Amino acid sequence: MNESASPVCYAAEGEMFACAAPTRFAVDQYRKDFPILAQSINGHPLAYLDNGASAQKPRMVIEAMTRFMENDYANIHRGVYQLSQKATDKYEAVRGIVRRFINAEYEDEIVFTHGATESINLVAQTWGRKFLNSGDEIIITALEHHANIVPWQMLREQIGIVLKIAPITPQGEVRVEDIKALITPRTKLIGFAHVSNVLGTILPVADICAIARASNIVTLVDGCQGICHLPVDVRALGCDFYVFSGHKLYGPNGIGILYGRRDILASMPPYQGGGDMIESVTFEKTTYKEAPHRFEAGTPPITETIGLGAAIEYVSTIGMARIARHEDEILVYASEKLSAIDGLKIIGTAPHKSGIVSFTMKDAHPHDIGTILDKCGVAIRAGHHCAQPLMEHLGLAATARASFGLYTMREDIDALVVGLEKVREIFG
Amino acid sequence: MNESASPVCYAAEGEMFACAAPTRFAVDQYRKDFPILAQSINGHPLAYLDNGASAQKPRMVIEAMTRFMENDYANIHRGVYQLSQKATDKYEAVRGIVRRFINAEYEDEIVFTHGATESINLVAQTWGRKFLNSGDEIIITALEHHANIVPWQMLREQIGIVLKIAPITPQGEVRVEDIKALITPRTKLIGFAHVSNVLGTILPVADICAIARASNIVTLVDGCQGICHLPVDVRALGCDFYVFSGHKLYGPNGIGILYGRRDILASMPPYQGGGDMIESVTFEKTTYKEAPHRFEAGTPPITETIGLGAAIEYVSTIGMARIARHEDEILVYASEKLSAIDGLKIIGTAPHKSGIVSFTMKDAHPHDIGTILDKCGVAIRAGHHCAQPLMEHLGLAATARASFGLYTMREDIDALVVGLEKVREIFG
Amino acid sequence: MTDDLRDLYQDLILDHGKRPRNFRAIDNANHHALGHNPLCGDKIDLFVAVDEAGIIQDVAFQGSGCAISVASASMMTEMLKGKTEAEAAKLFDYLHHSCTGKPADETGLDEDAVDRIKALAGVRDYPIRVKCATLAWHTLQSALKSKAKVSTE
Amino acid sequence: MTDDLRDLYQDLILDHGKRPRNFRAIDNANHHALGHNPLCGDKIDLFVAVDEAGIIQDVAFQGSGCAISVASASMMTEMLKGKTEAEAAKLFDYLHHSCTGKPADETGLDEDAVDRIKALAGVRDYPIRVKCATLAWHTLQSALKSKAKVSTE
């Protein structure tokens, strides 16, 4: 490795081709930013392949939180003193960081929530209750995470909407035609994942949004697995809502984002009631602030928002396009290696995939695979991945899933393969 | 200060009388646990008197979070590998820590939320929507925080309940008789603060709960300002719900608690839909887990929960009763000193008060007081304190508020007094 | 490491996992329950026939799951035949203690059953797998308590 | 420190804060707006009478607030009389720039008004108080735009 060239590679996107080894992604260097990756599990170096569930945190994020709590902490928005003013400024600055990261048009299109799950529930309960009537239709796809199913089912219970499910192909793709075929004059929203958390499929977001817009249908993109694997430009995608959680983007728990187009957010009633979202309160009548503050009741996750800002700065410095390319290489490598294992079947073979490989093995249950891999220092997830309807559609009770991050290296995949050989040895 | 005696004083509650200086609360020593307190503001040592808005974090909390993110972080509940298992165990252990801290009977009575505001909204939207009908009555008091007003107003909009307001006395007290006088056969819930965040009044919680229970009325105590100033025993109080936020108890942002009596929680439908709160999902029908998990949709604030556990362990080691006694001394000292300032009026003069002093000055607006104090290194809050109806009742647009914590010392009060003299100098 | 794993995946377990015994429905079952471990998707459909004297005449199951849960269910069906409900409860206690590393008292228990349970006790080093080992037994408890779901017909 | 504070609380400010000028309603106002700063509870009720030539004939206010917001409103009422809306807009620009520490161009502005605005510019060191200094002016903007709330009858 060319030590002196690395810093240039480490710089922003555009400069990449200036460095000595242009295609080299300095994964060993980035790994040093993540303290947890240095540990051993059962005598093996940790191969953390559960990024789909949550990503690890770089030192820069942990330190940003620590520094904030040690030096700058105060409640925000309501304090006249400097500490509170400084904290407010740092907190509000993250709105700008997020706006730039997803290329939203306005800062007030960025609502801070506690996570993607809350973001979707918020849309269902505010936009949904206000604008939908009994018999109105929502389309979601067969590969959604529970977070993009259950809130709509609850809304169905409450007001009698109809939930339509767009099918997937045997490869695990969502086809625009199949969604189009479900659209009727009563279709009001299409909600779908950017990237499937089980199959890794990248959905044709821009195309789906285009046909939705043509019929005046609102779109909600569950970006939990998109934001961490791909560069995201909400204006290029053309969606009305885009949601994600900080913790899958190398940021803290307890902070999430709801991006909503300005005019749509402005039309939505508040979600939770409390401090900081009101304009004025009397016992008779209460008026609410404008978006985004209207949707941010109570003391927000201040320190966590600062942490998310640091996480976005971290990945932006590396460059999301470069991270995507690196993860693609890992995906290709992993797919090749896994395919060569006898009795192993990869679940989800769409041509456009990102960062995730699910699989089953002939004689071993995914849960047993998980335990054996853990013994080999390899952390994967086994189960239904909060996507039971998809599992049922696939006729599977569970899959094993390896999911990648910017710090995933070929050695992690090699460790996975060694572990899977052990599975075959025991169960073969 | 007797250095060798201090460690014994630092030990658990019961041992206090064994130490050399039995009445001495080692505030200087505790202050060293809070890195932020060492800083200067405008050339003066920081006198942080805005604990009512949010408390500062001791090193133990910051380190617990850092350590967790550096060594143990993983998503919980769904992982077969050790890291996830360890994280789950640590996370779930905090339920026990909280249970013991408030003396709840069962661990499954402890629901993790993102804050007190969410806790109250959760009760309004689940218990409220299920059990209340148009015309049913809820009693709250005239001194509530917006977080215990607006969620009930939203419910009023949705289902037509009646909101009745219990008055306060000129001293700022809530009298049990006044609540009793509002009770009718249609009264279903009484919701009230443990301690007023503006006046400092300690409400007669056990007495109110007793009359409520006698009429089969559910009680919700907003414990945001109770939990940090007083020992809390939910069974002795006899309430059905008790809510608070971690960040006012020296813990992190983004984590809160909803305590609910087991049978009541069991009767409540879920709040948000998503992962981790379901038993099984099909597109046709979804079944939910039991409490508390039913109410914890999506990836929870894992690291923040660990931080809250550390905060509770920290204050428990000092002892809540000792903290309460220390803060009482500060309150008495502050009340004396402030009363001696010409033109200063203390707002809220109930005989039972805790940790908070609000005041106004004859010629200076609270906001100007806040700015001048900030220049003197003293951080207080000026405004309506998210209790606009109370302010209106008091006929005030705003008050200045100094609120105390375990680390507040007489010197902080002295700095406050010096600052207030400066206010008089400028505005007198 | 392999030795560790071999403690968990003993031949007896692997054998029952692959070729579960009494893997069928019982037509004249007077007890029945469904068991489900949402974590790994284990599902078990348990049938029990108890005679008037309170002796378990037949136990069988269907479903799917990981090697541990299937093996545990399979071995359970074998060891319960001819036992009373009280004896079954004692075996469950013993299994529960063994799998969670608590002192387990085997006095008065069927020796053969004890050996089988010992083979399962390797899960004690895998806390998250304890649920797999006990699923069938929890389902049994619930089946014996309620006669609701499936009747003798 | 006292000097710092004296920059903010200059005698002119303290005087207007205590004894606000034009503190009254205007019966024949043809523009009116309510201003509110929820942070500190400042409330201002602003009345403006503009003649047919577009000259501000009278400005007055009522309400309550901190010294900065009251002084700012009071001084504003004094400096606007006889000005056009365009001149008012220029003064607001100048005030806004002064209070946020941006380069502020005073060419062509009323000297007396400039002096008063300079007295207010001490808020530039107190970012959170900028809203107090500009509340009256924001309210003026909204009053001049809409004639909705109070009409001349």
Ligand SMILES: Cc1ncc(COP(=O)(O)O)c(C=O)c1O
């Ligand atoms: C009495 C009271 N209730 C509720 C709240 C709301 O708490 P949070 O903003 O943490 O949700 C607060 C704090 O602001 C409070 O003081």
Ligand SMILES: Cc1ncc(COP(=O)(O)O)c(C=O)c1O
């Ligand atoms: C596709 C997808 N949607 C939604 C979620 C829910 O995110 P969270 O649990 O952070 O709210 C996840 C992650 O679990 C996910 O992968």
